[in-house]
Amino acid sequence: MSxxxxxxxxxxLTMRFGGVVANDDVNFTLGxxxxxxxxxxxxxxxxxxxKMLTGQLTPTSGSVTFRTxxxxxHASHEIARLGIGIKTQVPNVFNEISVREHIWLAxxxxxxxxxxxxxxVDEVLERARLTGxxxxxxxxxxxxxxxxxxxxxxxxxxxxxxxxxxPAAGMTDDETxxxxxxxxxxxxxxxLIVVEHDMEFIKMIAKKVTIFHQGRILMEDDCAAVLAxxxxxxxxxxxxxxx
Amino acid sequence: MTRNHKLIAQALAVLxxxxxxxxxxxxxxxxxxxxxxxxxxxxxxxxSLAFIWGFGGILSFGQSAFFGxxxxxxxxxxGNFGDSTPAIVLAILVPALFAGALGYFVFYGRISDVYLGVxxxxxxxxxxxVVNSTAGNEYTIGSVRLGGFxxxxxxxxxxxxxxxxxxxxxxxxxxxxxxxLIVVYLGLRLLIGSTFGRIAIAVRENETRAALLGYxxxxxxxxxxVIGGAIAGLAGALYVxxxxxxxxxxxxxxxxxxxxxxxxxxxLGTLVGPILGCVLIQYLVSQIxxxxxxxxxxxxxxxxxxxxxxxxxxxxxxxQQAFExxxxxxxxxxxxxxxxxxxxxxxxxxxG
Ligand SMILES: Nc1ncnc2c1ncn2[C@@H]1O[C@H](COP(=O)(O)OP(=O)(O)O)[C@@H](O)[C@H]1O
Ligand SMILES: [Mg+2]
Numbered sequence: 001m002s003x004x005x006x007x008x009x010x011x012x013l014t015m016r017f018g019g020v021v022a023n024d025d026v027n028f029t030l031g032x033x034x035x036x037x038x039x040x041x042x043x044x045x046x047x048x049x050x051k052m053l054t055g056q057l058t059p060t061s062g063s064v065t066f067r068t069x070x071x072x073x074h075a076s077h078e079i080a081r082l083g084i085g086i087k088t089q090v091p092n093v094f095n096e097i098s099v100r101e102h103i104w105l106a107x108x109x110x111x112x113x114x115x116x117x118x119x120x121v122d123e124v125l126e127r128a129r130l131t132g133x134x135x136x137x138x139x140x141x142x143x144x145x146x147x148x149x150x151x152x153x154x155x156x157x158x159x160x161x162x163x164x165x166x167p168a169a170g171m172t173d174d175e176t177x178x179x180x181x182x183x184x185x186x187x188x189x190x191x192l193i194v195v196e197h198d199m200e201f202i203k204m205i206a207k208k209v210t211i212f213h214q215g216r217i218l219m220e221d222d223c224a225a226v227l228a229x230x231x232x233x234x235x236x237x238x239x240x241x242x243x
Numbered sequence: 244m245t246r247n248h249k250l251i252a253q254a255l256a257v258l259x260x261x262x263x264x265x266x267x268x269x270x271x272x273x274x275x276x277x278x279x280x281x282x283x284x285x286x287x288x289x290x291s292l293a294f295i296w297g298f299g300g301i302l303s304f305g306q307s308a309f310f311g312x313x314x315x316x317x318x319x320x321x322g323n324f325g326d327s328t329p330a331i332v333l334a335i336l337v338p339a340l341f342a343g344a345l346g347y348f349v350f351y352g353r354i355s356d357v358y359l360g361v362x363x364x365x366x367x368x369x370x371x372x373v374v375n376s377t378a379g380n381e382y383t384i385g386s387v388r389l390g391g392f393x394x395x396x397x398x399x400x401x402x403x404x405x406x407x408x409x410x411x412x413x414x415x416x417x418x419x420x421x422x423x424l425i426v427v428y429l430g431l432r433l434l435i436g437s438t439f440g441r442i443a444i445a446v447r448e449n450e451t452r453a454a455l456l457g458y459x460x461x462x463x464x465x466x467x468x469v470i471g472g473a474i475a476g477l478a479g480a481l482y483v484x485x486x487x488x489x490x491x492x493x494x495x496x497x498x499x500x501x502x503x504x505x506x507x508x509x510x511l512g513t514l515v516g517p518i519l520g521c522v523l524i525q526y527l528v529s530q531i532x533x534x535x536x537x538x539x540x541x542x543x544x545x546x547x548x549x550x551x552x553x554x555x556x557x558x559x560x561x562x563q564q565a566f567e568x569x570x571x572x573x574x575x576x577x578x579x580x581x582x583x584x585x586x587x588x589x590x591x592x593x594x595g
Pocket of ligand 1: 017044045047
């Protein structure tokens with residue numbers, strides 16, 4: 001992990017929707033192979049932040065640098081090709097297409113064609129525990145299964161940086177545990193930013209945590225320090241962290 | 244139906260089609276063969292929209308614009324060259340280029356899907372008006388007068404490739420038209436199964452997800468749109484070859500609307516369906532034309548409403564679904580094992 005050459009860096013990143021300032025002067029740095037948790041109450045601007053990192057939104061001002069590439073305002077497909085993958089908060093899948101086809105569509109960009117791609121597809125199916133439903137049409141699956149399809153699809157593209165927006169939402173405890181396990185596994189070779197509300201989940205995976213509040217970074221510290229902080233408790237009052 | 248069943252059914256259908264195309268002139272009178280030639284050229288047009296709408300998710304209300312451009316390109320080229328071979332090529336190229344320019348403007352200009360419909364519709368109207376007002380002698384391309392609302396009469400029909408002295412008989416023209424219908428069908432089948440086709444279906448399903456995986460939805464849609472324009476142009480050449488005439492009414496909104504009805508009736512998302520829907524409705528309209536009781540537009544409207552309300556998936560998918568239910572029921576009867584609904588082989592993005 002090198003702090004000198006950041007994998008991702010944003011400077012004064014700002015996004016306004018009319019009068020709403022969804023992201024306000026966000027300065028954020030992520031190192032190579034780092035795992036970062038992003039937390040904050042609803043409306044704090046976490047999803048907006050992810051959308052600017054992946055070209056779904058063009059920032060009002062500020063810059064985003066991925067390794068040496070300046071990517072703010074670039075098209076989503078260009079950023080994806082540089083190696084950023086995302087599981088969005090609202091599931092983004094291909095409804096009338098099979099699970100296997102999802103994985104293939106993602107894997108064929110990352111892998112050479114031929115038998116290697118077949119292997120890669122089978123491997124991802126296995127890893128995301130989708131082998132049993134590989135031929136099912138994704139539109140007919142449950143919400144939790146669709147989450148896994150999307151996670152599998154992101155994995156199959158083999159990105160350098162993976163963004164997961166509320167990956168455990170709608171999952172059973174067992175599946176949540178499996179998600180945490182996969183995140184740690186991915187983190188052995190890749191960097192991740194994970195948005196989650198579930199503090200138990202955060203505790204399972206987190207090293208460093210960044211708190212968003214009203215579009216700004218409120219604090220950034222080790223998991224334990226963040227959970228002990230009074231301001232964080234205030235923001236989350238009545239939420240799971242209080243428990 | 245499983246994948247294999249579907250493949251066998253498709254191969255059988257193609258085989259039957261080849262036999263029908265080959266043998267028809269031996270069994271049918273000339274009038275019927277001519278009628279079939281018209282239906283087949285329209286079926287090619289139907290396939291062009293079936294592809295871009297059903298597999299690319301692009302609903303164009305102006306597919307007849309490319310059809311008309313193909314027809315006029317053929318007429319002008321064959322009049323100048325005296326040989327139908329390069330004229331057919333131009334009938335494909337000109338609308339393809341036009342679709343490229345229009346598609347670039349629409350897809351790269353981030354114009355929403357609703358406006359795509361409006362724009363394609365407007366372009367058709369504009370083309371009609373432009374061509375309609377080319378009556379004067381000054382509107383001549385090479386040796387061919389465009390003729391305004393009178394159109395271009397007595398157009399030279401297809402000849403043997405590179406041999407203008409050998410003009411095809413109507414039976415041969417039927418073989419060419421019916422044969423090209425089969426070729427276009429097979430070509431689209433292969434295209435849909437290819438990497439490009441699979442990506443196009445993904446873009447149809449979810450542009451955002453496709454882009455987040457590194458695919459450029461604009462480029463993919465442009466490709467689909469151009470291919471659709473090229474096929475519609477070929478259909479235009481086949482149509483002009485059938486009638487030896489082209490006039491500005493070829494750029495008609497009612498034809499554009501009719502293609503949408505053919506596809507809706509036959510089943511959107513399939514290729515066989517739009518061919519079937521096209522031929523059935525054309526036959527019906529030609530039958531209505533011989534009597535005076537019902538207006539054909541009224542009948543078309545009733546058919547469309549009827550299908551949308553009662554059989555929204557269209558003929559082919561409804562039949563396919565019935566077969567699937569039957570097979571499922573049969574399987575249930577044979578085995579007492581409860582089978583999960585996920586084990587039922589479901590339909591893929593590529594359906595029929
Ligand atoms: N497309 C949009 N148009 C207008 N306001 C938006 C849009 N997207 C998000 N917002 C607003 O920006 C703020 C941050 O939203 P979001 O990033 O989704 O928060 P989070 O993901 O942290 O819950 C909210 O106030 C939300 O209403
Ligand atoms: Mg969010």
